[in-house]
Amino acid sequence: MKRSALFILFALVSSFSVGYAATPIHVLLIDGQAAGAYHQWQLTTPILKKELEETGLFQVTVATSPESPSGDFSGFHPEFSKYQVIVSNLDSPDWPADLKSQFEQFVGNGGGLVIVHAADNSFPDWPAFNQMAGIGGWRKRTEKAGPMWYFQDGKLVSDPSPGNAGSHGLRMPFRVDAREPQHPIMKGLPPSWMHYADELYSKMRGPGQNMTVLATAYSDPENKGTGHDEPMLLVLKYGKGRIFHTLLGHDVAALSCVGFITTFQRGTEWAATGKVTQKIPGTFPTANTVSFRTDLAAMDPAYKNGVNGPVPVPRPVPSAK
Template identity: 55%
Template sequence: MKTLCAFLLLSIAAVSASAAPIKALIIDGQNNHEWQVTTPHLKSILEQTGLFHVDVATTPPKGGDLSGFRPTFSDYGLVISNYMGDAWPAATQAAFVDYVRGGGGFVVVHSADNAFPAWKDYNAICGLGGWEGRNEQWGPYVYWDGTKIVRDPSPGPGGSHGNVHAFQVVIREPDHPITHGLPTTWMHAADELYNRLRGPAENLTVLATAYDDPANRGSGRHEPILFTVTYGQGRIFHTPLGHVRKGDLTAMRCVGFIVTLQRGAEWAATGRVTQALPADFPQAETVSLR
C-alpha cells in the first residue's frame, strides 16, 4: 500500500511539473521604441496562453552602468528581447550565447534586431538585422523573388522602412509548426514594414513575407516578416513586426501579431506548437484587433 501511495504521489508530482508554465524572461530598459509601454503588453500576450510565467529584467538607462546586469539566463526556457541599446557586459554576452547555443529559446521583437551591431554572435542568432551601420559586411539581404528566397550580397545599408500602414502577410512555409493552419494570406494592422534587413542569414527559415509597396516608400520586394533561426541547439523566432509610437499599440494589438508571437514563443521554447488558431484571426482583407 505504501509503495502504491508513493507511486501515485510521484505521478501527481510529474503531471504537475509537466503542466507548470515555462519560465520566460523579457529584457528591456533601453529601446528606440517605448519599452515601458510594450513590455507589459508582451508579458500579457505570453501569459494569456497559460504556457508562460514571465519575468522582466530591466537594464539601467542609456549611458548607465551595466556592469551589474547579469540575468541568469539558464533559469529560463525562453528569453524575449525588447531591447535596443548599450552593449551588455562581456560576461553577460557570453552567458547569453551559451544559453542559446545550449538549447535556450529566444524571441526577437521588432527593433531588437537593430541592437549590438558589433556583437558577431548576436547577429548570427538574430539572422538578420538593420541600421546601426550594418552593410554588406554583415551579410546578404534576404527577400522573396516570387518563386524562392534570395540571399543577395549586393552592397548597401541594412535596414529601412516606409510609411506606417496595414499590409498583407503571405505564408511561405505553411507546414512549419508556427504557421501550420494559418490563412495563406492575412492582413496585418498598421505597422512599420522593415525592409533591406541583412545579416549572416545562416540556418534561417523564412516563414512569411510581405510586399513592400514603393507607393509607401517601400523596397518593391517581398520582405521577410516572420522567420526562424537555429543556433547550436537553440531555436529563435524573429518577428520584425510590432512598431509602437506615442503609446499607439495598434501593431501589437493585431491578432496576427499576437498569435504568431504566442506560437513562435512556444516553438522557440519547446520545438512544438499546441495552440489552436483562434476564430478572430485576420483574413486576407480584414484587420483584426484585440
C-alpha cells in the same frame, strides 16, 4: 487587379478562458534601449507580457537592461539558466563581454530566443547575436554585416549590393504571406492575412545562416518600399537553441493585431519547446480583414486620447511572388 475592400474586425474580448499549464514555461523578457532610440519599450513590454501570460502557458519575468554603452551593469545579472526562453524587446548597441558570453551559452546549449521587431536593431558588432537574428538593421550596418535577404520568384535570395541596412515607410496595414505553411508556428494559419498598421521593415542585412523564412510582406515602392517580398517571420538555429524572429510589432497598436499576437504566442512556445499546442483563434485576420484587440490598444494613452485616429486603408497589394 480588382480592389478588395478592407474590413476591420475589432476583437472586443479583453480576456480569454484558458487552461493553465501545470508546469508553466518560464520566460525572461528583456527590455530597455539606448538613449535616443525610437521604440517605447515602457509601453510595449506590458503588452508582450500580457499576451504570453493570458495563454496560461507562460510565466514571465521582466528584466530591464541598463542603457549601453554608458550604463552601469554592475547590478544587472539575469540568471538565464532559470528560463526556457528569452524574449528580447531590447534595442541596445552593446553589452559587456561576460554578459554576451552567458547569453551565447544559454542559446547555444538549447535555450529558446524570441526577437521582437526593433530588437534586431541591436548589437551590430556582436557576431553571435547577428547569427541568432539572421538579419538586422540600422546602427550603421552596411553590406559588411551581410547581404540583404528577400523573396524573389518564390525563393529566398541574398543580395550583396552595397548600402545601409534597414528601412521602412509610413505605418500602414499590410498583407502577410505564409512561406512555410507546415511549420508548427504556421500550421493552420491562412495563406495570407492582413496585419494592422505597422512598420514594414526592408533592406535588412545579416548572415542569414540556418534561417528559414516563415512569412513575408510586400514592400510597396509607393510607400518608400523596395518592391520586394521582405521577411517578416523567421526561425533559426544557433547551436542547440531555437530562435523565433518577428519583424512585426513597432508599437502598442501593431502589437494589438490578432495576427501578431497569435504568431508571437505560438513562436514563443515553439522556441521554448519545439512544439505548438495553441489553437488558431476564430478572430484571426484574413486576406482582407484586419483583426484588432481594442483592450490591448487601450493600454496606450495615445489610443485612449484618440491620437491614433482611424485605421488607414492601404492600397491593393499584388499577389505573392
